[in-house]
Amino acid sequence: MQPLTRFLLKVAGGVLALIILANVLDKTVLSWTVINPGYTGIKINRLVDRGISKENVVTGFVFFNPIQSVVVVYPTFVQREVWTRSANEGGASNEELSFNTKDSVPVSIDVAVSYLLSADKVPAFYTRFRADDISNWTHGYLRDTARNIVVAIGSEYSFDDVNGVKKEEFLSRVAAELNRRTMPIGVSIQQFGLVGALRPPPELANAVNAKTKAIQDSIRTENEVRAATAEAKKKVAIAEGEAAANRALASSLDDRLLAWERLKLQRAYIDKWNGQMPSVVSGGDGGGMLLNLPAPAQK
Structure with a gap:
């Protein structure tokens, strides 16, 4: 080469x-x-x-x-995640939270949580969790913590309470406790709530629906009874008013008033009389006339 x-x-x-x-x-x-x-x-x-x-x-x-x-x-802006049973919302797997109520009713719930990571706590956050992706922490540590809190607080309520008037109290307590546990690591809980309704066992759900229908039917019947009673009282009041008016009118028509009314009628007829006698009379004493007038003198 x-x-x-x-x-x-x-x-x-x-x-x-x-x-x-x-x-x-x-x-x-x-x-x-x-x-x-x-x-x-x-x-x-x-x-x-x-x-x-x-x-x-x-x-x-x-x-x-x-x-x-x-x-x-x-990210240091508000993050929102949902944990549901549905594969079409949240994660692909079943992420619903479950707990037993005070009266031993198993309940499943779908929830949504919103949180905010403090920027000045990010270094300590990474040092503790070594999470390169915040979603891994969300569906891991945060969900496990929320599930434990739901189980603990849910066991203090009966099913009727947590499914009724104390539902908001239950959710508020869970959110407050979750926030208390995450604040030291720089995470503040902005919102925690249900997605949809509570899911009890099917047999209990049917019983709850039947109970709700019975209550609604009872309320409707009570309203109908109240309406019918009110209508009957109205009719009675009208009838009593009319009767009282008739009694007052009748009591005011004494003999002197009736005599005065007769005199007024007679005076009206006299004023209208033209001075001629009727062409047909009954009896010779003028008994057939409207007024008993004396017979004219014979010439």
Whole structure:
């Protein structure tokens, strides 16, 4: 092989090696990422740091050596998760929470939880849980804690209470206790509530539905009775009023008033009389006339 040819091959090999080396260095020696608003990142030194300090918190453009460091990003805006039995909402597996009431009724519930991770607690949060993805913590530690609280507090209520007037009290207590346990690690619970209704065993659900229908029927019947009673009282009141009015009118028509009314009628007839006698009379004494007038004198 000619010396020139060997030289050119060496040059080509060197250029190729430089290209490969530059590509490797670009991917392994220096890298960068962007921490967007609403997120907090922490840079972890794999070779030196055993824990995370406030100095490791990063925002904006972050450059790091991927061999020595790694950047973990956490959202610091409100997160919402649901734990349900349905595979179409929340996780693909059954994540419902279950508990037994004070009267030994097994109950399952679907719940939604909202929480907020404090940015200044992110380093301590990572140091404790080593969670590179916040959703792993949510469906792990947070769900387990919530389930334990639901089991403990739910056992203090009867089914009728937790399914009725004390439902909101039950949920408020669970939310308050969950918040009390997560606040030290930098997580504040914003909301905890049911998704849908409680699910008791089918036989109990049927009994509850029957009881609800009976109560509704009873209320409807009571309303109908009240309406009928009110209508009857109204009719009685009207009749009593009319009777009282008639009695008052009758009591006011004494003999003197009746005589006065007769006199007024007679006066009205006299005023209308034209002085002529009727052409037909009954009897000779004028008994057939409306008024008993004396017969005219004979000439």
